[in-house]
Amino acid sequence: MTAPLLEINDLRVGFRNRRAVVQVLHGVSLDIRPGEIVGLVGESGSGKSTTPLAMLGLLPANAVIGGQARFENRTLDIANPAATRKILGGRASLIFQQPLKAFSPYATFGRQLVDAISAQTGMSRTDAGKVALAALEDVQMPDPEGAMARYPHQVSGGQAQRVMIALALSCNPKLLVADEPTTALDVTVQAQVLHLIRELAKSRGIGVLFITHDLGVVAELCDRVVVLYAGRVCETAPVAGLFHHPQHRYTRALLGSMPHLGSAQAFETIPGSAPSPAALPSGCAFHPRCAAATERCRTELPQMVTTEAGRFACWNPVGSDKGRVV
Numbered sequence: 001m002t003a004p005l006l007e008i009n010d011l012r013v014g015f016r017n018r019r020a021v022v023q024v025l026h027g028v029s030l031d032i033r034p035g036e037i038v039g040l041v042g043e044s045g046s047g048k049s050t051t052p053l054a055m056l057g058l059l060p061a062n063a064v065i066g067g068q069a070r071f072e073n074r075t076l077d078i079a080n081p082a083a084t085r086k087i088l089g090g091r092a093s094l095i096f097q098q099p100l101k102a103f104s105p106y107a108t109f110g111r112q113l114v115d116a117i118s119a120q121t122g123m124s125r126t127d128a129g130k131v132a133l134a135a136l137e138d139v140q141m142p143d144p145e146g147a148m149a150r151y152p153h154q155v156s157g158g159q160a161q162r163v164m165i166a167l168a169l170s171c172n173p174k175l176l177v178a179d180e181p182t183t184a185l186d187v188t189v190q191a192q193v194l195h196l197i198r199e200l201a202k203s204r205g206i207g208v209l210f211i212t213h214d215l216g217v218v219a220e221l222c223d224r225v226v227v228l229y230a231g232r233v234c235e236t237a238p239v240a241g242l243f244h245h246p247q248h249r250y251t252r253a254l255l256g257s258m259p260h261l262g263s264a265q266a267f268e269t270i271p272g273s274a275p276s277p278a279a280l281p282s283g284c285a286f287h288p289r290c291a292a293a294t295e296r297c298r299t300e301l302p303q304m305v306t307t308e309a310g311r312f313a314c315w316n317p318v319g320s321d322k323g324r325v326v
């Protein structure tokens with residue numbers, strides 16, 4: 001197996017407010033290999049966005065960060081966002097949900113791409129223009145030359161998302177963080193953008209961390225999944241294994257809450273709501289919402305168990321229902 005491009009161990013993040021530090025991530029570990037697409041899923045507030053922002057050195061000044069990270073075999077000083085940015089700058093790119101927020105409405109895409117590429121690489125504007133055009137061709141932008149002359153309001157949401165991906169790819173990143181990039185798109189355009197991300201990751205060996213709350217997208221796109229609950233990884237496994245044999249009760253509940261197309265089976269809702277980081281339940285944070293919770297779940301934090309299929313942290317995993325843990 002190839003060595004990880006990025007490894008994060010025991011990532012802890014808190015946000016300082018006037019009275020205290022509210023802990024939001026409690027020791028998140030994950031890795032991403034070249035060409036691998038890792039999905040990061042979880043409910044709102046579970047820490048999906050905080051994780052990559054910490055990895056990229058993009059958290060605000062009130063963040064208190066701890067843990068270890070390595071990128072391309074170099075140790076990152078994760079507690080020091082400026083030092084992390086220095087190493088990752090130009091090696092990692094971020095795309096997010098609202099592409100139009102990445103661009104000024106007052107300048108053409110061509111001008112903005114050329115500005116960004118020449119600022120990042122020191123290239124002349126003429127050379128940066130050629131790189132920009134090639135990047136628009138790589139993302140299969142219809143009429144790439146025409147797109148260079150267009151303003152952001154003159155293109156569709158899907159096309160703006162392609163330009164943002166072109167911008168992200170123009171610095172030849174090794175790592176791409178995609179934070180819900182297709183949530184605002186209609187389903188056909190969403191499928192095209194997912195296909196594009198997969199093709200680019202595989203052909204260029206880019207490691208992708210894809211953040212989403214949509215398990216359908218994960219099934220279509222990702223190689224491996226990391227499930228977050230209340231700032232902790234509760235399960236991680238290759239996508240097929242996780243969908244067919246989830247171990248953590250929360251993972252199973254999430255899968256059960258997916259609508260099944262063409263199936264008469266009603267989807268289940270997860271009772272209650274995700275806890276606030278400032279008031280986490282004792283033991284397993286999911287226990288108040290879990291029908292299979294035991295006394296141990298209420299009092300003791302579950303330890304991470306590693307199996308051939310993946311890792312999970314649950315005192316009473318789904319596999320134990322059949323008398324065995326797979």
Ligand SMILES: Nc1ncnc2c1ncn2[C@@H]1O[C@H](COP(=O)(O)OP(=O)(O)OP(=O)(O)O)[C@@H](O)[C@H]1O
Pocket residue numbers: 015024042043044045046047048049050051060062213277
């Ligand atoms: N700058 C900040 N200052 C204080 N608290 C923050 C800050 N950024 C995030 N948080 C808190 O950290 C927790 C995790 O937020 P995060 O945005 O990572 O969750 P998420 O899983 O991405 O949610 P969503 O799906 O809604 O985007 C939330 O409780 C959020 O309020």
